[in-house]
Amino acid sequence: MGGYVDEIRLGQIQEGVAMAMSMNPDFQEMESDERRRFAEQMVELQVTRLGLDQPFLIRSFRYLGNALTLDLGRSEYLISDSGSRRVRNIILERLGPTLLLFATAELGLFLIAVVISLFLSRRYGSRLDRFFVAMAPTSAAPSWFYGLFLILIFAAVFRVLPFGGMVAAPPPENPFLYVLSLLRHLILPASAIVLSALFLAVYSWRTFFLIYSNEDYVELARAKGLPSGLIERRYVLRPTLPTIVTSFALTVITVWTGAIVLEQVFNWPGLGTLFVSAVNQFDTPVIIGSTIVYAYLLGVTVFVLDFLYALIDPRIKVGLGEGS
């Protein structure tokens, strides 16, 4: 009815019941007929609950309709940490930690990369510049790869930072201490994200800066004797920013996709971990819900970038246009 995935899910239900039967001596002590009847009823209840007795097309349209109207419905297996089966609650609960981690890391990445890129653009060909160029290919490694090393160094060897989690156990009751604990737990995963994208970002952005540094108007500014700081801010940084922001947006998208494993490595209770669980358990409503949320996150990112362009590039204006 629903193709091979339905067969897999039916198999899972049946195996689950069989395992339960084998695990618990109470079931073994039932009479055979009684045990078999019980098992069949258990399977039937699950099949009905999951809607596997309904045609696949009907289910698919229901999922689609729910998704389009943002009614994410109820999950089939997964439960929110606080015990709710509503997909909205499940996702919202995980969205906060994910946004916190990635917003922090991405903001850090942007600021650090911009500063270093500007710095290196002034020292083209220096040892440090060559170091960053040489390190750029390491950005091919995903953030979780760096995460493993950071855990090994700072948690296992030096024992100065936690292995993972979002906050100390038990979480501090004092809000100030809670925030401190949260920040402490953020250091390693955020650093892993920053490290994984930093070298490539610096390499490409410093190239943009170099290109713009050689423009005639910059040369003119230098010839006029303007201070170098002012030249960087006004004549180099500003015209380069739209390009950098676009490049940054592309980095953000890549970083989001790496979130799934990174969150697992750091045991960070975010959307990535949730998505993996949903896929493993064929929890269609949660998979659809998570995908939609990712889509919205990217959409919102692009939307915000449009406004940013208007702020950083005087040639772009935000408005309703002529005639309105």
Place this chain on the structure above:
Amino acid sequence: MRLSTKCSWVTGGAVAALILAMFAGVSYPAFSTGAQEEEEAAVPDEARPGAYLDEVIVTEEPSESAAITRLEAGEIDLYADGLTDSELYDQVIAAGLDYEESFGSYAEITFNPYGPVFDGTGALNPFSVPRIREAMNYLVDREFIAQEIYGGLAVPRYLPVTSAFPDYARLADVARSLELEYAHDPVLAEQIITEEMENLGAEMVNGVWHYDGEPVELLFVIRTEDERQEIGDYISAELEDIGFEVDRLYRTAAEASALWMASAPSEGNFHLYTGGWITTVISRDQAGNFDFFYTPRGLGQPLWQAYEPSDAFDDIADRLARREFSTLEERKDMFGEALELAMEDSVRMWLVDQQSFTPMQPEFQVAADLGGGVSGAFLWPFTFRREGEVGGSANIAMPSILTEPWNPLDGSNWIFDMMLIRATGDQGTLPDPFTGLAWPQRIERAEVTVEEGLPVERTHDWVSLESSPRIDVPDDAWISWDAEAQEFVTVGEEHPDGLTARRRSVVYYPDDFYENVHWHDGSPISLGDIVLGFILSFDRAQEESPIFDQAQVPAYESFVQNFRGMRIANEDPLVIEWYSDTFFLDAEANVTTLFPYYAQGPGAWHTLGTGIRAEAAEDLAFSSDKADRLEVEWTNMIAGPSLEILEQHLDAAAGENYIPYEPTLSQFIDSQEASERWENLQVWYDEYEHFWVGIGPYLLQEAFPVEGTVHLRRNAAYADPADKWERFEEPQIADVDVLGPPRVNAGDAAEFEISITFQGAPYAGEDLDSVSYLVFDSTGALAYVGDAEEVTDGTWMARMTADQTAAIEPGSTRVEVIASPLIVSIPTFESVEFVISE
């Protein structure tokens, strides 16, 4: 796949266990923080009540290797999962960490018995021939699997009984002899398989078996998540060596289940599958395994329906499952015969019993269940502590935490959630972690009467055992429930001509039961808590009930099929009689205790009453199934949106001085008790912000679902002293040494001295069930079985007479001694070789 253990409502009742859970108990005036701390200061050392530790902090750590690293770094004290990775084991040893062992997991090969030709593919299925399946036992080297694939963390398994469970010890002689008979012999395997393949019409062409001109290709579904991948590769290679082509289908659990479990065997989607099973508690009676694993009666799934055991095997499997034997000796004979027939049938080829290890810091002690490890042990909260210390805190990590909502009726059943839930609850009896036998916890003693001729034996003296030709159920015993009138139906009303049962259990609670046992919110236990549990075993499965739940019906139907009545013989001191048609081999297992511990945790009548109100109003539902049907939240008493709803119902209940099922429960709960309960619960909720009011040695201080942390605090008002279960901190697995002459002349008597010790001290004779020995002659055949005689504590003698040595084939002979303790279900084997010369 979630792993879990159901705690039982009625500890002796099989079916009843599926419905609720129950009761038996004693405690103190509980809860309160300030007063409690003062009391703690006044009560030193082991004499203090409750757990050894002051608090336990539990966090989530899904990665096994990260958990070991965190243990090495001292960040956690125990990782509550049974690990099987030999590399991690080496890491644990190298780091000087300690561990607890358990033996509940086992691996096997499931054969598709359909054939000889699959309808779906037209392919030949050699495993449709029982003799080929049987020959596979010779082909596979289990020792190699145990040592090389599992790195020593497994022992070979040939039979459908777990080597660490009591039935193996009871049948050690038969088992050992079968193990020798089916020892690794690839030449014999190839010979038999060749013979049978030719009988099937297959022919060997260039070293490859062909059927109808095509190579015989075996579809081998191999699980990829654990060591079974290597097992699959190893067995594939062995099959390829004898002329089969093997298509290795590497699959995860979900992908594999569609092939081996959900599809019809006739379709030919697989020939073999690397199966794995888990038992989370010690099973004291594995006689039902034949029926479950080898016959169509086991399960309704298509694979089971393809099983065609021989008439003799089918009959004996059925009789063993129905317990159609009158003595344990008869059972042993039947069991032995069934083991032989199971090997001949071999729709499953058992490979290894895995040894899991639960790693922890060396300074800690904890009682681990031999089946379920630490996470499955009922005694962990009572025994977990720093060696020789009282107080302090410990950090536990576990693979998952707070996976599903907690509610006592149908909440989370995940093994790791249940580990924590058990720490907050208590039970009438608790299972011995080393034998599975029940010990009294909240009850004092019990009497069991069984129908004459039933093979029941008693081990412990807290229970008495009698048999009777007829057990009448009293007319005033409750047998059913009228959900509309909310009243019990008595046996006299439902069976005016009288009713009999096959088993009666009478449980005596301590005189100070009501004074000593208190809920964590300070409410003393009452008969209302106990009777509510009994009501709920009926009410939720009856359509007239305001909290009817379709999902309860199957378990309810099973329950009523054998239930024959319950009677409160005396209210104070409490005495409860239970009548049933089910029985178990151990008298201890036939004791049905009632205590407010349900399938998924402890439940007071007032906390459950709040949930009952919420479900009746269709605001929440106890079961996941009903929550989905109603599209409401699944009742969660510790966190989430349920709390707000429960709080509203708590306020309403307190306002009305609500008593659930008032027509019945008002006979056991007066308005003053109701008022005090609601007040206590309101105070509790204000302080703890959850509704998990337990009764056990730890109380739930806080749960942090998003952060994945649980904080348990010692219940200083618990009824028992901390050292009550101290004797179970380590299983006393016997060490056995055998000394004997290197050479014996045929016709001379021979003596072998057997030394049985534990940690160097002699093993007490009263703690040993039996010490027997097997003599295998120079051909490896079992020549003689005897019982050793006790000389002194720890010293036994195996004596062979002149006639016996004369009857044995001369040559290298082996004496294998089996010491089976009573206090731990794992027997110890030790052997010595000598030469019989002519």
